Amino acid sequence: MRFRAGPSVLRVVGLLGLWALAGCYRTHIVVGPDAGPPTPDAWSPPPPDAWRPDAWAPDAFVPPSECARDLDCAGRLCVQDLSLPPRDLELVPLHCAGPVGTLPPGAECDSNAACDHGMCALAGGCVDACLSAADCRAGERCARVPVVTSESSLQFAQGCVRWVDPPSGVSVVANDTLTFPSFSTQRVVIDPLATPTRFTLLVADALDDNRYVSSVATSAGETVFDAFQLGAVRQDLVVAPFQDHVPILVPNGDRDFALGTGFVAQLETGATTTMHRLVMDRASAGSSVDVNVFYVGVAPPRGGSPPLEVRRMLDQLGVLLGRIELRVGRERHFVVPGATARTFEIIESDAEVGDLFAYSAGAARAAINVFLIRSGFDFLGIAGGAPGAMVVHGTRGSGIAIGFEDVLSFLPMAPDDELGTVIGHEMGHFVGMFHTTEIDGTVIEPLSDTPECSLAQDSDGDGMLMPFECDGFGADNVMFWGPFQAAPRWSPRQTRIFQNAMVLQ
Numbered sequence: 001m002r003f004r005a006g007p008s009v010l011r012v013v014g015l016l017g018l019w020a021l022a023g024c025y026r027t028h029i030v031v032g033p034d035a036g037p038p039t040p041d042a043w044s045p046p047p048p049d050a051w052r053p054d055a056w057a058p059d060a061f062v063p064p065s066e067c068a069r070d071l072d073c074a075g076r077l078c079v080q081d082l083s084l085p086p087r088d089l090e091l092v093p094l095h096c097a098g099p100v101g102t103l104p105p106g107a108e109c110d111s112n113a114a115c116d117h118g119m120c121a122l123a124g125g126c127v128d129a130c131l132s133a134a135d136c137r138a139g140e141r142c143a144r145v146p147v148v149t150s151e152s153s154l155q156f157a158q159g160c161v162r163w164v165d166p167p168s169g170v171s172v173v174a175n176d177t178l179t180f181p182s183f184s185t186q187r188v189v190i191d192p193l194a195t196p197t198r199f200t201l202l203v204a205d206a207l208d209d210n211r212y213v214s215s216v217a218t219s220a221g222e223t224v225f226d227a228f229q230l231g232a233v234r235q236d237l238v239v240a241p242f243q244d245h246v247p248i249l250v251p252n253g254d255r256d257f258a259l260g261t262g263f264v265a266q267l268e269t270g271a272t273t274t275m276h277r278l279v280m281d282r283a284s285a286g287s288s289v290d291v292n293v294f295y296v297g298v299a300p301p302r303g304g305s306p307p308l309e310v311r312r313m314l315d316q317l318g319v320l321l322g323r324i325e326l327r328v329g330r331e332r333h334f335v336v337p338g339a340t341a342r343t344f345e346i347i348e349s350d351a352e353v354g355d356l357f358a359y360s361a362g363a364a365r366a367a368i369n370v371f372l373i374r375s376g377f378d379f380l381g382i383a384g385g386a387p388g389a390m391v392v393h394g395t396r397g398s399g400i401a402i403g404f405e406d407v408l409s410f411l412p413m414a415p416d417d418e419l420g421t422v423i424g425h426e427m428g429h430f431v432g433m434f435h436t437t438e439i440d441g442t443v444i445e446p447l448s449d450t451p452e453c454s455l456a457q458d459s460d461g462d463g464m465l466m467p468f469e470c471d472g473f474g475a476d477n478v479m480f481w482g483p484f485q486a487a488p489r490w491s492p493r494q495t496r497i498f499q500n501a502m503v504l505q
């Protein structure tokens with residue numbers, strides 16, 4: 001555990017990274033990136049505000065929309081005006097007309113023309129326009145949705161998207177909104193478990209560096225998570241907030257909690273926060289994981305087939321998941337066009353990672369969003385939390401990202417199955433796993449069946465636990481901080497977490 005001045009940060013770590021648990025007046029937890037090799041220096045940094053989605057936009061154009069939602073159209077629909085030329089980064093122009101295609105909002109789509117409102121989200125679901133959630137159906141929100149309008153343009157609409165897209169086998173038991181005052185300690189009651197696995201996700205409407213869960217207790221008063229003892233004492237449960245969301249997965253450690261056991265989490269807030277609460281239960285294990293692959297400046301599919309290296313990555317992932325009787329299910333592939341790809345192909349900050357994951361709005365199915373970027377500033381791969389926002393799309397935690405060109409350049413030094421291990425490792429975080437041991441010997445993970453590698457193994461005394469030092473102490477585990485060994489394994493407890501992930505079919 002390390003401490004440093006400034007806002008406290010607990011980072012979920014990575015391939016060449018480390019945990020840093022730092023503190024100011026209290027512990028606050030943020031899950032950060034997996035670190036990777038130094039970024040190649042062949043590119044020039046974009047202008048300071050280039051992360052803003054509208055930073056590249058001309059500012060003279062006002063979209064000629066005559067409506068913002070169906071309500072404005074007196075019995076007709078408020079649809080995309082497909083007669084206008086595409087304009088990258090602008091708002092989608094809307095007008096009142098009859099249906100464009102036949103697919104209703106929320107249906108999977110491949111083109112704008114297929115959807116009744118003429119808008120197919122980048123992430124492959126039809127959307128209809130809205131001004132606020134009041135224009136949408138129950139269980140939906142009005143979100144900023146990217147819509148592909150040509151091979152070189154991505155435009156934006158305010159569209160209705162479902163809060164949650166659970167697979168069959170997962171039941172949503174709460175989908176509501178809570179408001180918390182500033183700088184307060186709030187009790188978040190997690191009702192008695194009706195099934196062995198429950199996922200409570202709080203999604204905030206704004207970022208807040210001082211928002212974290214300080215403790216979780218059973219309704220009988222037994223503490224099962226204490227943020228102030230993280231890394232010092234093995235926890236029964238670990239809760240690590242990430243950017244805009246707080247994920248509470250029960251169980252994510254050794255302990256099987258009895259059905260009928262409820263919990264109370266203490267949520268600390270900085271600013272006043274409105275949070276959307278989603279609670280979902282899973283009664284039995286799933287068997288496959290669907291993926292949405294987004295190409296961000298990375299060579300896209302041709303003729304309907306993904307590039308060779310992407311195919312290899314997904315096939316190797318299939319082998320890795322096959323060891324725990326899971327498989328890769330249905331794949332969908334989406335190309336991010338225009339200036340948006342240039343903005344995000346090289347990620348430069350944690351904030352930008354969250355901005356990118358939000359482009360999954362409108363995905364409309366239970367799948368893990370995999371963003372293939374060219375390079376991450378200090379990671380090979382990064383997950384939107386541990387767990388991330390499983391089956392909740394369009395948030396800052398709704399996916400994983402892979403620095404694909406960096407991983408490819410790393411391959412000559414890596415085992416043959418490295419591509420699959422990198423994506424499998426990030427998916428491991430996304431479904432709720434932590435590293436077996438951090439690079440500095442800290443153990444955050446609440447599982448006892450993965451070998452630990454303590455600083456006693458640091459044979460060269462450099463303070464970093466490398467794979468050759470951790471042979472027999474967890475270096476062969478998928479969730480070792482990295483770099484990886486060939487044919488890495490999952491422990492039985494890790495297997496259980498993955499097989500019961502809410503995102504599995």
Ligand SMILES: [Zn+2]
Pocket residue numbers: 012013014015034425429435481
């Ligand atoms: Zn990691």
